[in-house]
Amino acid sequence: MRRVAVVAAGLIILVAAAAFSCAALRGASGPATPEEASRAYFRAWSDGDFSAMRRLVDDPPGDFADRHRALSHALRVDAVGFTPGPLVRHGDEASVDYGVTRHLTGIGDWSFRATLRLVRRDGAWRVVWSPATLHPALVDGGALALARPDAASGAPVAADGRPLPDDSGAQPYLADVGGRYGEDDGVPGWAVEVRNPGRPARQLKVFPGRGAEPVRTTIDRRAQAAADAAVGSASAALVAIRPSTGEIVAVSDRLPDAESAFQGLYPPGSTFKVVVAAALLEGGMTPASAVDCPAVTVAGQRTIHNHGGLALGRVALTDAFAESCNTTFAKLGVAAGTERIRQSAAAFGFGAHFDTGTDTAYSGDFLDPGGDNGLAEASIGQGRVQATPLAMAVVAAAVADGSYRPPRMVPAPLVHAGMARPLPSSAVDGLRSMMRAVATRGTAAHAGLPAGTAGKTGTAEYDAQGHTHAWFIGYRGDLAFAVFVLHGGDGGQVAGPVAARFLAVIKS
Known part of the structure; x- marks a missing residue:
């Protein structure tokens, strides 16, 4: 696969989920409930307010804001939307499963699911941040990047010929299939890759080029x-x-x-x-x-x-x-x-x-x-x-x-x-x-x-x-x-x- 350099694009952050409440932090210690903490975090993220996000994180890395900006620049992100699911709490820990849709300029929408984890520290609720908060496949030292396949690769589809949702738990496997069996003619498309240290680059999402036939898998959409x-x-x-x-x-x-x-x-x-x-x-x-x-x-x-x-x-x-x-x-x-x-x-x-x-x-x-x-x-x-x-x-x-x-x-x-x-x-x-x-x-x-x-x-x-x-x-x-x-x-x-x-x- 041939790598390409990506020019940084301006960052515009939109909200694709229901409007979040303006629940403010309760006192200097932080949110008193995990619901408040998660709402505040998603609100700050949708506004692109990395400073506010950082204040809500338990022990954030020193380059917290830079990591978010680097991802947006590398993937040409010009809009992002969140769809949080219900909060699940177990004692002093909680989690929110959420959907993410990022629009990649000139390429298309990339949707997947991730999990926001929270913990109660000294009476206040904080986000437990890790690279997996940006994408579940990311680890420390890793990065997401765009690459151009050498040829057009047909996006894998279900057994009935219809596409599967981008946030499906099968997507990494579909990307493998697309990379292996994609057509060799047509105009090259794009692929989102995860590049973690000590591991080969792995495709997470393939955007097929023109002229490529979809690869049919055995996946049953209902199952x-x-x-x-x-x-x-x-x-x-x-x-x-x-x-x-x-x-x-x-x-x-x-x-x-x-x-x-x-x-x-x-x-x-x-x-x-x-x-x-x-x-x-x-x-x-x-x-x-x-x-x-x-x-x-x-x-x-x-x-x-x-x-x-x-x-x-x-x-x-x-x-x-x-x-x-x-x-x-x-x-x-x-x-x-x-x-x-x-x-x-x-x-x-x-x-x-x-x-x-x-x-x-x-x-x-x-x-x-x-x-x-x-x-x-x-x-x-x-x-x-x-x-x-x-x-x-x-x-x-x-x-x-x-x-x-x-x-x-x-x-x-x-x-x-x-x-x-x-x-x-x-x-x-x-x-x-x-x-x-x-x-x-x-x-x-x-x-x-x-x-x-x-x-x-x-x-x-x-x-x-x-x-x-x-x-x-x-x-x-x-x-x-x-x-x-x-x-x-x-x-x-x-x-x-x-x-x-x-x-x-x-x-x-």
Whole structure:
């Protein structure tokens, strides 16, 4: 891609949202409520009053105003509008999800969503500012810039040929598709890039030139809208796949790092029990096989605990799966052995190269656990097991269809997707009944999921203090999905309801 210099344009700031109240700061200490602080901040931003904005920020950088001016100049911004959403408060912290539309002179409008975060300090509410306040993909030392693609690039569209909203959670992935498959003739267009230190430049928005044909993706506009609504402003991702084809029909990625739904590797926690259960079923067990579920056990030489001290005693494998008994699966995983678990993981796509049509997409890693202690951890999705949200959506899709299919975001002829690989029917039938039990009477029974949903919750520890990410994977009909909530806590209580909101819209 050929870079170009951009001449600074005059800055005119307009308001595209409803008029904000002139709520003034209450005393020298600052706003007394987060609502006042956010209104004042957006008001100052819409007026281009960087000094007023700075006074509302908790510990602003010394070059606060210069960063805002540099962005406007680099992108030729001559107007900007804000559409704040509802404020969400949790104790001394609050956040506002807001839409931004910037008009780039001679190029067009660029819309996206960002989050304004606030905190109470010494009785006053302040904005917690970071580069992500300007755009979610920006980090310290990074910048947004305009570039000219070498040729006209058709803006990617949905499967029905219609465009997707600029603030969709799929936009970074659409930009990847446009850069890879755009037409090579016509007049070059423009691209907005994020250039973060130590990382390659990444396109955030492509403005196609003249003569370029749009690139059609597999994204379903209704599914995408449902995914975006379900995720909202949470630091989360939802990936949805059509199991019968492997087509990615929605991806809503609001995680802090760019394209983490396809590239971010996280411990999958108990969602990995689907993979372990498949190995157990293929090895001769059935959903009715009797197993032990004590509150605490020793697997290898590792002490394993159940969440919340759960103890079921002697139960069927289905019940241990539905209630997510760590002690059961750690013991059974060690008994099955590393090679059998590794083969099961490979059957679900772990270790595969996903050619989705985007720049990069990772599956998951099941690395050598290094003995029974590591295998006990791996069998409950911890230790040296990692997966992307995309990879876990593929796991759910494989159970739904009975075959592993590589995921793709563009028509099959454009990628090297590979052939579908059937899973053993004994494992598939058992997994389907066990995943239904999770949704009807297990850890996701109170998540509000519609009838016919099958799935698996995951509460994955990511540090020594026991903090957890929240997961829920599942399927309903010919729609499979994975929900991942960063630092979300309990999978059934946090990620499950996100899936329920998504399915409620699709179902209606």
